[in-house]
Each structure stands twice: as structure tokens, then as C-alpha cells.
Amino acid sequence: MFRSVARSAVGKHLLRRGYGTVSLPDRKVAVLGAAGGIGQPLALLMKLNPLVSQLALYDIANTPGVAADVSHINSRSEVTGYVGEDQLGQALEGCDLVIIPAGVPRKPGMTRDDLFNINAGIVKGLCSAIAKYCPHALVNMISNPVNSTVPIAAEVFKKAGTYDERKLFGVTTLDVVRAKTFYAGKSKANVADVNVPVVGGHAGITILPLFSQATPKANLPEDVIKALTKRTQDGGTEVVEAKAGKGSATLSMAYAGAVFADSCLKGLHGVPDVVECAFVQSTVTELPFFASKVRLGKNGVEEVLGLGSLSEYEKEGLESLKPELKASIEKGIKFANQS
Ligand SMILES: NC(=O)c1ccc[n+]([C@@H]2O[C@H](COP(=O)([O-])OP(=O)(O)OC[C@H]3O[C@@H](n4cnc5c(N)ncnc54)[C@H](O)[C@@H]3O)[C@@H](O)[C@H]2O)c1
């Protein structure tokens, strides 16, 4: 264990807009895969979050340097680095929220499902440790393929007797971030005012942005909506190709992961009406897991919100995505139960 402490005068009693006007509780957050392309900027962003009091950074290598570096930032939380499996338990003990960006990223020509063989085992091992050391923590799963890694996590927790469907989330916030950016570009709306729900899953056509519900309303023509939908679905591939073998989205993902984690922490803190899209256990469709808007609260998911009204194009998209999403979910469940 490598501990670096740089406490600022910020302290525990913060009056910050959006965080309420009461003193802030102690919250421990762990990032698993913290030395990676996503993990490092995500560690930085979580260090800046005033709702975090302890930040545990875990990886199989290189965490001491990352932890020492991040710990010098004069924000509230105490940063501790953990390296190697022997230290995983210490990293997780007492955690309120665990964020998992551990695993390999895509290279050009690969699908997210091509990562399954390596990442499924990594996620399974990490979730077994979560079940043992912090069974009540919220889990934000970033590792791909999210459509399968979330079902794997659920099965691991079920086997351990710790599964609480309100506490497991596949992070699909990057799809929402992209949909907002691309929609703002076409509609000329101020991007800060834009909202676009994205439902389904997190791979190719399973990513279904609902531009018919986007605000502010822009009445974009059908061909533009189709192009925006395709760009959102292919957003990850756009970055993978631009990085030309050097990985996938890291900076935008760290931003999206930090936004989602902040919403989870606000929910735990009792901030009302915190709503985000996430891939969760669901009865919104016949599929056992599905991404849609969820209301976050003191125990994680408080309510899984329905899809609202869809355009004909979105209805078709919804039917088309179901077979692929179903197969990815079943693949994850099968893997977790056979090994
Ligand atoms: N959900 C999303 O929207 C989204 C977006 C971008 C990337 N991703 C996924 O996130 C994952 C990480 O991407 P990246 O670019 O940070 O990759 P990276 O290779 O840069 O970093 C991954 C880190 O995980 C660590 N790691 C490997 N096995 C581990 C284990 N057992 N325990 C802890 N750490 C372990 C590695 O040491 C490395 O530091 C990939 O699977 C990628 O596909 C998801």
C-alpha cells in the first residue's frame, strides 16, 4: 500500500452549489484499473470531487506513481495507491462506490465483443473481491463489453449472495455525452443546454439515441437524425480509428465516468431528482438488462424510468438491437456460471 496525503483547508464542511448546504459525509471511492488510459484522468477527476473523502487507486502495476501524483492536488480527499492482487482487499474495504475501468481496450478492426476473452475474467475476479470486501458498494462498470460485463458482475454477486440490482450500473454516459455534442453541432443549440436520452446497450446498434426526445427541440430532418444516430453508435470506433492502434476513448470516457460517478454520489447524499442513463437490471423491455434513464438515490437505483414515446425510426432501432443485446447478456451469464 502506498499512501500519500495532502489535505487542504477545504475540509469536510463544504458549501458548494449542487452539493447541498450541509456538511459532507465520508465517502470512499475506488478506481480499479487506475493506472490505465481511463484510470489516470478519472483518478484526477475523482480527486476534484468534493463528495469524495477517500480515493483508493488500484491497478496490477504502476499505481504508486499515479497515487503520489494525484495526491498532491489540494482537494478534500485522501489518496491511497494499491498495487497487485494482494492489496485489492485493502483498496476495496469500506468503499461506497467502485469504478471499474480495468481491462484491455480495442484496436482498429475489433468489436467490443472481441475483448470478452480477456476482460470477462478480469471483471469476474474484481467483482468476486467486491462481493467479499465491500458488498454494499455501488459498482460503475466501464470495462467492455459492457453488454456482457454487467451480467457477469450480477452473476458473481448472486453466487456470493450479495447481489442488489439497485447497485450495479453499466456506464453508458459516454454515449449520452457524444449524442449531446453531435446534436448540439447540428441543431446549433448551446451544448450545455442539450439533453438526449440514449437507451439499449453499449455496442454498435445496441446504442440507441432517442433524438425525438432531445431538447431543445430542433425539428431536424430525418436524414440528419439518421446520420446523428449512426455517428453516436460509431463514436467509439471513430476514436479507435483516430488513435490508430493506441487504444480507445480515454479522456472523454474519464469525463463521462466522472459525471456518472458524481451523480451516484449525489444520489447517495440525498440530492433529489438525479437522473442518468445507465445499463441496469430492467423490466423496461423483455431483456433482463437494458440502458434507460434511472433515478438515483440513497440506495443506488431508485426508479428505472420507461422509454417514453419513440419515433417510428427509433421503434425499428429498438427491435433491431434486441437480438444482439440478448446474445451479449446471455454470453456474460453463461461465462460467469461455467468457470
Ligand atoms: N463504457 C465505456 O463507455 C467505455 C469507454 C471507453 C473504454 N472502455 C473500456 O474500458 C477499458 C479500459 O480502457 P483503457 O483505455 O483505460 O485501457 P488501458 O489498457 O489504458 O488501461 C487498463 C488498465 O487496466 C489495468 N488492469 C488490467 N487487468 C487488471 C486487473 N485484473 N485489475 C486491475 N487493473 C487491471 C491495466 O494494468 C491498465 O492500467 C477497456 O475495456 C475499454 O474498452 C469503456
Ligand SMILES: O=C(O)C[C@H](O)C(=O)O
Ligand atoms: O469503443 C470502444 O471500444 C471504447 C468505448 O466503448 C467507447 O464507446 O468509446
